[in-house]
Amino acid sequence: MTSYLVAMATFGAIYAVLALGLNVMWGMAGMVNLGIVGFYGFGAYITALLTVKAGAPIALGFAGAIVGTAVMAALVALGVTRLRDDYLAIVTLGFAEAARVVAENEIWLTRGTDGISGIPQPLKSTLGADFNAAYLIFCLLVLGIVLFVLERTRTSPFGRVLRAIREDAQVAAFAGKNVLAFKVKAFAIGGALAGLAGALYAHYSSYIVPEIYVPLLTIYIFLALTSGGLGNNFGAVVGAIVVVFFLESTRFLIAVIPWLSAEQLAALREFLIGLGLLLVLYFRPGGLMPEPRRRFLTKIAANK
Amino acid sequence: MLEKTLQLALNGLMAGAVLAVPAIGLTMVYAVLRFVNFSVAAHMAVGAFAGYMLNAWLGVPAWMAIFGAFAGAAAAGIASDHVGLRPLRGQSALTLAIASIAVNIMIESAIRFFFGGSPRDYAIQLRRDWVIGAFKIGPQQVENVIIALVAMAMLFVFLMMTTTGKAMRAVADNPVLADSKGINPDAIARLAVGIGMGLAGVGGMLVGLDTSIDPLVGFRAILSVFAAAVVGGLGSIPGAVVGGLAIGLAEELSLLALPATYKSVIGFLAIALILTLRPQGLLGSRVT
Numbered sequence: 001m002t003s004y005l006v007a008m009a010t011f012g013a014i015y016a017v018l019a020l021g022l023n024v025m026w027g028m029a030g031m032v033n034l035g036i037v038g039f040y041g042f043g044a045y046i047t048a049l050l051t052v053k054a055g056a057p058i059a060l061g062f063a064g065a066i067v068g069t070a071v072m073a074a075l076v077a078l079g080v081t082r083l084r085d086d087y088l089a090i091v092t093l094g095f096a097e098a099a100r101v102v103a104e105n106e107i108w109l110t111r112g113t114d115g116i117s118g119i120p121q122p123l124k125s126t127l128g129a130d131f132n133a134a135y136l137i138f139c140l141l142v143l144g145i146v147l148f149v150l151e152r153t154r155t156s157p158f159g160r161v162l163r164a165i166r167e168d169a170q171v172a173a174f175a176g177k178n179v180l181a182f183k184v185k186a187f188a189i190g191g192a193l194a195g196l197a198g199a200l201y202a203h204y205s206s207y208i209v210p211e212i213y214v215p216l217l218t219i220y221i222f223l224a225l226t227s228g229g230l231g232n233n234f235g236a237v238v239g240a241i242v243v244v245f246f247l248e249s250t251r252f253l254i255a256v257i258p259w260l261s262a263e264q265l266a267a268l269r270e271f272l273i274g275l276g277l278l279l280v281l282y283f284r285p286g287g288l289m290p291e292p293r294r295r296f297l298t299k300i301a302a303n304k
Numbered sequence: 305m306l307e308k309t310l311q312l313a314l315n316g317l318m319a320g321a322v323l324a325v326p327a328i329g330l331t332m333v334y335a336v337l338r339f340v341n342f343s344v345a346a347h348m349a350v351g352a353f354a355g356y357m358l359n360a361w362l363g364v365p366a367w368m369a370i371f372g373a374f375a376g377a378a379a380a381g382i383a384s385d386h387v388g389l390r391p392l393r394g395q396s397a398l399t400l401a402i403a404s405i406a407v408n409i410m411i412e413s414a415i416r417f418f419f420g421g422s423p424r425d426y427a428i429q430l431r432r433d434w435v436i437g438a439f440k441i442g443p444q445q446v447e448n449v450i451i452a453l454v455a456m457a458m459l460f461v462f463l464m465m466t467t468t469g470k471a472m473r474a475v476a477d478n479p480v481l482a483d484s485k486g487i488n489p490d491a492i493a494r495l496a497v498g499i500g501m502g503l504a505g506v507g508g509m510l511v512g513l514d515t516s517i518d519p520l521v522g523f524r525a526i527l528s529v530f531a532a533a534v535v536g537g538l539g540s541i542p543g544a545v546v547g548g549l550a551i552g553l554a555e556e557l558s559l560l561a562l563p564a565t566y567k568s569v570i571g572f573l574a575i576a577l578i579l580t581l582r583p584q585g586l587l588g589s590r591v592t
Binding site: 079084094095097101105216219264268270278281285 | 572575
């Protein structure tokens, strides 16, 4: 049971990093990304290739995943910043799909659907049975650092400009801000975090396949961020915990309704994820922890 | 080489005609409701399975079961829109698009719940390809193209010749003006969703007749469908037809240079290309 909880907490931390990445892109800069899983998978593949095929140390794998995914995200952003929200959603969705197809087909590089196994787990031989617990602590540490830095970013001038662009890009441009540069930077930071999350996953599971690009993960992260609170870093973390808890608790449905097949249970679970997302949009569009607003703005709103 | 190219072009045009049907559905819903409805994918699957029940279980011939595919997907479309998306009308286009993704997942997993995830085949005979000169043509593809053309012709007649069709075009063109003329926007929206998702269902069944069906039959095609609608110009029905043919052609001709597994990336590349060069699409007029 403990090992189960440790595994769940690890996934919660990885999802939280992903949700934080999406929050930078969408919550702070207002650029929706339906292909967040594409960047996540990209990061996982970079570190897997670096550490397994090139024999690089794990730290270099992580660095490569973060930098490589950031560059990829910046390139994507350069192409899409001028697009409307709904086109952005379609293009990013397509990006993730293209990334999956490449991972599946460039067998010389990625070993195709066989996947890449033997991705080194840090200090596995010294830690032995304690690896999982230690890796959880590592993930939590990473999450803590990311959260701290992003909170600082949010309240910094950079974060304020991002929010200004999100609310009205024309006004921000009129105030002399280089909108394109800020959007590309936000996308790169979000992409770097998604790549980091991918690397965390790769070195945890030690084995990745093109299935890592499953679009459903993007939906999980969307549910995490919207239920937690779009624009709120702490909300993203809370949302990730809620989603993992929700996903896992549905596993125990089998005890309640034992006549369902495994496939039906999986279908039921996906159904509930969709329903959850819809209900959040209906009843708590701001999420559990809505984005913090300046106090005087709330006052103005209250007096209206 | 020339023969191979022409053969691929022929295949591409036939695939494109089929692709145009769900693309019209997507573009119609967009034209009236002004958001990209991702649940087109799930409604393709609904149509495919509605047709499957008629065809494989009740023995209805495939071309007749198509009507069932339309009716099933249209009913599901109106119901899912009424329950799932209507409460969010007036919110941003992005919120509605995300909600439609949620609806899409719910419908697809409901189908998977009842039918399982493994592929199923329609009760149709496998027929040998017709050989005409140097070219090969599959009878089923020809039948599918005819069905697609008939569906498009019926839609054309409806939109151009009936009062309701004109009302729908009026709402798409200028909702405020249409409203002031006494056209009920809710009724038109419901009708547009019904016809649009019904066409998606027809498209889903046509795709299934060519291959096999499972709950993700629409989801796998969705990038191509989006590409057809976006390349043609979101909101433009003639655009969706042109876009469908263009994407069908591009996907087949890509086989000259790329392995078949990369076909699904063509749609993405086409979207990226058209949005860079001509964001309103080939036949679209509005950029907003």
